[in-house]
Amino acid sequence: MPNGTVSVIKIRDILLVTVPSDPDDITVSELQEQVLYAMERHSAKGLILDISTVETVDSFFARTISETVKMVALMGGLSVLSGMRACVAVTTTQLGLTFEQTLTALDVDRAMDMLSVAMDDKGDSA
Amino acid sequence: MNTLCQGEMLIDTENDIVMARKSVREAAVTLGFGVTDVTRIVTAASELTRNIYVYAGSGIMRWHSINDSNVGLELVFEDKGPGIIDVKLAMEPGYSTGKGLGMGLPGTKRLMDEMDVLSEIGKGTTIRIRKWLRQ
Amino acid sequence: MTTQNYDKSRSILGSDESFRLLVDSVSDYAIIMLDTKGQVASWNAGAEKNLGYRQNEIIGRHFSCFYSSESVNEGLPEKTLKLAAENGRYEYEGWRKRQDGSRFWANTLLSPMLDSQGTLIGFAEITRDFSERKNADYARSLIEASLDPLVTIAPDGKITDVNAATESITGRSRIELIGTDFCDYFTDPEKARNGYQQVFRESMVRDYPLELRHANGRVTSVLYNASVYKDEDGAVVGVFAAARDITERKLSEERIKQQSREILELSTPVMQVWQGVVAVPLIGCLDSQRTQQFMERLLDRIVETNSPVALVDIMGVPTIDTQTAQHLIETITAVRLLGAQVVLTGVRPAIAQTLVHLGIDLSGITTRSSMAAGLLVALDLLKLQVVKKSENHRGD
Ligand SMILES: Nc1ncnc2c1ncn2[C@@H]1O[C@H](COP(=O)(O)OP(=O)(O)O)[C@@H](O)[C@H]1O
């Protein structure tokens, strides 16, 4: 059941989470929990949510993702939403969901670059 | 061009929302909608089937192609749940009696070409949406 | 067959009185006895009604007087007798001449009469006036031959007759269609009703557009031409309506529309101007549909070329309204969701005024007055990342 599988990979202090293409609500809810505990367990500083295979983003999915990003921020982490499909971006925007507080990137490579830069800035200022 | 497709399914469990998305995607692709319109229609179906599951417990989703002068897809979502207290208010972005974003109904209206909401308190809700193949 | 004819002729020739009375009472059919040479031997009321002659005027005359002189010259009367004698029966249709010289279209059945030895003793001719049938058949064949769907409608809107083309375009048989509501077979019944009512009012309509629905749901666009038809007294009895299938015409119109759409797409090219930068100059009026289309193309190109920056130039846009501005903002938001950024360029004074007056908030959006200035911003955005990244590597 690859569709229900959320893969979580740790690269240095970044967690790369790949969201399945058509997840049911339970999978989406569990993803939030899974991510938060993984962040804590690995003392990760960055999170990349790779949604490049996701075909539909509805308000439930959007809410859960936005919440997760906020929760990760409260835990001191920075999140990037990566690889949203063009058709999904149009639809999501029209639906009225803007992910205003969320960083976005064209693909995982660019998300990694963004996180490295941002985390470096943080390190500099600290 | 004259593809006829139709079907219906019971919305009773959380997983039925996923199944509904799959069926609607298949119907929309068969009718020849482009990838963005397919995504719009599937997203609308996802919103409305979730509303059935969350607010009414169960209901039915029906779909069929329209072959008038315009070709299109019509989806009907019907439940015998509590009904929507104030339809006009429910169509406003941000209004939610649950813990949702309140974007389901107003968002669906924007994604589709036509939307009718019929709701009676204590009796249930019927929502009909349509998307035309290239207007 | 022969035996039957024989029996019949025997009883008639035998002057069976009751049979005689029966034959006489038949007025729709001319029932005539001919002797072997074709001379009239007996004559009934129907014969008098159809052909004009009274019994005393015609008995003993040759039956060729019922034929036109051309037919007589061709030897038609004799030929029919010969064929009837040979085949035991001969049925044919053709013109017949009345006593007053007028003619009518007749259906004739000619049977030889034989005696008990099987010798020919004469002929029985039964002739019917088929004029109406002929007219009707002729009209019918014309109607059936028409490729256009034809239909007649009664004043109450019920279908009274249809041709084969109507059967095929509706997917329903004559039997199914006759007696049902004309309006039931259109996507817009109300418009169909208005159409035939207009015919009753104004005697005719031309090129009335309707859409016929086939039993399987298929829809055909047609133009109706219709007029009223009247009975002998000039009273309107119904509408005769002919449809013309214009699907082909619509298709070519659709093709032209498609082409203009393609030209439109060409007129909003999304160019990759730099590695990581796409640019699109918007020219002309932005309606909803066009902005929508532009948004989809821009997003696709950003993903295709993996470009984090998109320059959208609106120098060539003469006016902007709330809806277009809204679409523009939507585009900018959607681009951001992809992980890219829009730099809006070419914002002319008039557009800037409109945007502010409309209360549209562009504060979160990078804007520049010209495409060139925009490109500098774009390169800056890209360079910023590159520099930071290499600093990062040096720092490691
Ligand atoms: N099928 C339904 N039966 C009863 N109430 C409904 C139904 N669908 C929607 N509603 C009501 O309309 C409100 C708005 O719905 P929606 O726009 O989908 O937002 P959300 O689901 O996020 O609350 C819901 O909070 C609910 O009160």
Ligand SMILES: [Mg+2]
């Ligand atoms: Mg909802």
